[in-house]
Amino acid sequence: MANTNFNTANQTFRQLLGNGLTYKVPSFQRDYSWTAEEWDDLWQDIVSLFDADPEPSHYMGYLVLQSDDSKDFDIIDGQQRITTLSIIVLASLSILNDLAEQNQDPDNNKRRLEQLRSNYIGYLDPVTLIPRTKLKLNRHNDQFYQNYLVPLEPLPQRGLRSSEHQLRKSFTWFKDKIKGFASENGQELAKFIDSIVDKLFFTVITVSDELNAFKVFETLNARGVRLSSTDLLKNYLFSVVNNEGSHEKELKNLEERWERIVGTLGSESFPEFLRVFWNSRRKLVRKTDLFKTIRKEIQTKASAFEIIRDLDRYANIYAAIRDPHDNMWSSKEQECLKLLKMFYVKQPFAVLLAAHVKFSQSDSDSFTKILRAVTIISFRYNVICNFQSNEQERNYNSIAVELTSGKIQTASEVLSRLKENYPEDSRFKSSFMEKEFKTTNSRNKQVVRYILFELEKHLTSQKFDRESDKYNIEHILPENPDESWASLDENQHSRYVYRLGNMALMETGPNRDIGNCSFDEKITNYRSSQFGITKKIAEEYSEWNPEKIEARQKWMARQATSIWRISF
Template identity: 50%
Template sequence: MSATNFKTENNTYRKLIGNGLIYRIPSFQRDYSWTEEEWEDLWVDILGTISETGEPAHYMGYLVLQSADEKIFDVIDGQQRLTTLSLIVLAVLKNLQRLIEEGKNPDQNQQRLDQIRQTYIGYLDPVTLLSHTKLTLNRNNDHYFQTYLVPLGHLPQRGFRASEHSLRKAFEWYEKRARDYMKRQGGDEGVVLARLIETMSDRLFFTVISVTDELNAYKVFETLNARGVRLSSTDLLKNYLFSVLHKQNEHAHEMKMLEDRWESMVSRLGSESFPDFLRTHWISRKSFVRQSELFKTIRGKIIDRAAVFQLLREMEEDMDAYLALTSPEASQWPAELKRSVQQLRMFSVRQPFALILAAYRALNSVDFASVLRGCVVISFRYNVIGSQPANEQERVYYAAAQKITAGEVDTAASVLESLRSIYPTDDSFKSAFAEKVIGTNNSRSKRIVRYILCELEQQLSGQVYDFESDSFNLEHVLPQNPENGWRVFSDEEVDALRYRIGNMALLEKGRNKDIANSAYTIKKPVLLESGFALTQKLAQENADWTPERIASWQKTQAKLASAVWRIAQLT
């Protein structure tokens, strides 16, 4: 982003709102949604800054604005805070109005009311001499805001949206808090109220980021999200699609239909997951794109009404499959498919998702299951054991997805063949497996080791075990913290070998505790009595337990593993 398209500065609320500029919340931006919890937090922060012994300033966070002329700004992020601050000002004005009606210093309080209104709520147009509000809310909230709240008149309560009720309740909540504050302070009540607004406006400040168009706004979202600031790029994407329809003067019912369908998808996914879904969907059907370039790509392709609704239909078509990949337990997929997806999740692998979506759309159920299982095998060989870089792997999956979408491949065999370049050979896989170290200090890594050993056990004995069962534990033959009986291992060798796959075995619950940090001579008889064939074999084939025996045993495991995680046609 060039400097001319992007500007950042810190502004107080007074400088932001008291300078004659106009702020608009885009028509299809999110409705007002703050509740009493947020109202209370903000009010406590305000009182903390305006008290004589309080903090000299309170930081309100980022405010992302978009403007082509630096006179009228669209509020891309920060609409809830700006709206609430306007409600606080209106609540104070309502209290000033009440003082005037009660005959308490009416002339002075009328001047205060007029001045505060002009500074923070509206301004006098020098050409038309009409009053205009400085803040315009979205299409669902602005009518109530302008018609009832800004004039400080009667507030009707029936026949309105939930967000409009939230606006009214926020206004009434702050009106009471301002009145209570005024009475507690004592003295001239009008002065107290005016000082409240003036001090607040000087001590609340924002980091204001101004951009010139939607693309730069999206880049701001990406940058801030990378820094841990939670903003909704989903809203920005939504607003762009609505703007396409708005420019083509579409009927209100179509806009409402789009909004309802969009919100349904976001609700099912969660707003933070939506960008990931959109990118996966796009890659599976269109073109490869990085997350940082997604909005730019969509903006370049989705330019008319037909494209908007086609995108919507295709996203809805892919939604169930994507949710089955991210939340397999809740899906209606058969148990075999769920197991494969759960394994991908355990591996923390998402690179195949675009391919899986394409395969789910185009292949029959048998071929789809084969492709999904193939993705698990490749992920285990390439990612879990090989720890190879994922960038090139994702492009291979994308290319295969495109072939499916284009109808160039239509069987599991042809899809898997297109993945050959990311399928490690038996020799490279066995070599990597024979040296693999997986620390078991966290639950995910421990689950992976248990999974591996259960799969090897099934390959050796034919017995199927649930790797998440609590009926057995993970035994480190060389203890994680060895004591007497392990002098054959130097400190360096302990560090290098205790988390080698070859040093770990499955053992029935209770037996593991009994032998704890004991020497191998004590552990061996217990291992021989285990019901796990792989554990018995370890004890049978190793009279003692040394660095050399761990390496040898892990090579034996590697041979078994090459038969478990295998795609026959690629081997």
């Protein structure tokens, strides 16, 4: 971020709207969508500023603006908040107007109205009565804002878009709240507005272009601040279309496709999907370079239409890959996708996306084979060996691009290429022999259950429901041992308690009963267990110590090498 052209400052609402500055919600940004829930949250924050022992100010979060002249700004993130604050001011002006019309201190209330309008809304041309406002909304909302809200005209209730209804409802909601709070007194209303514009403040980030705005989004999102990089990309693509000239039907078609894509994925999942989609068709792009790459390649109306059509097509497939229960999948495919989700593995998604497009219609078995192979590789490479994923992702990307381009035509060719990501038996076995999972973590607990149930199936051919609450993970050396385990010091306990060799399957009742008991007491229960791998402990071990844990885990590693195997 060191070379990014942006400025950051804390500014109050009064400072934002001063000195002739103007703000515009880009034409293709999302419509106004706040509801009573958000209105009430903001209202409670405002009311708290007037408590008996009030906070001196209230932080409104980040506001991301784009400008090349520091006078006219596009609101890249924060339009819902800025629009709502403008509505609060307008609702107060409406009350002042009502008071003047009711002949309550009319001259002063009209002067207050015009001064507040000039400071925070803009002004009405004295001849045409057309508003010249500090804020302009997007293409769907600005007409309603300029024609009805700003001049305080009677608000229509029919023939409106849903977002225009929300603007109307917001205005009447806040007008009712302000009447009840500030009383119907012009002086009190003016004090109310004058106070909140100084007490509400933002962290304002101003950037020079879309690329810098996207970099800001990526940095802030990485720090847990959710911003609308999705909307930023939408605005860029739609502006490309609009700049070449487009009629309303084209824009409506694009809008419908975009809403369908985001509706399918959710706005937070969209950036992740976009990268997977892009990397399934082109050379691997890092997350931080994605927007720059897209902006470089998508510069014409035709290319913008093409990418949005493709995104629309691929979004459903991606959403299904993320949802193992989607009815698109067979039972075998569902199981593999559940495992990838459990493993927290996303690197293969580009290959899966490309493979599904390539094979799903003509040869669904090929996709299933590839999915199964990817699942086994993920278990070996990511879960057990815990190798770095950078090189793995590059290979997945290369395979995906060759699938999309037609260079790879068969599942056997894909499997041959996937071999580069497949840890050989000796490395997998040695990693498995040393593996530990702290089962205090819910994901680790799921993985351990999966491993133990697969070992059980391999040993006895019995299948159990690994999701069932009837079964538990048994730590042979207990997590909280009693005095019978005193021969193991604290260091040995911490090193071995979460090793795979120390874990078994038990029925929930017996597992609870034996708890932290001695090994001799546990053996009796192991002998009567329905699980073969648990009975095996009682049959083969008369004592339990680090050497026995290592020996058992060595046996488990040999079995695992046979279970999680691909014959290339």
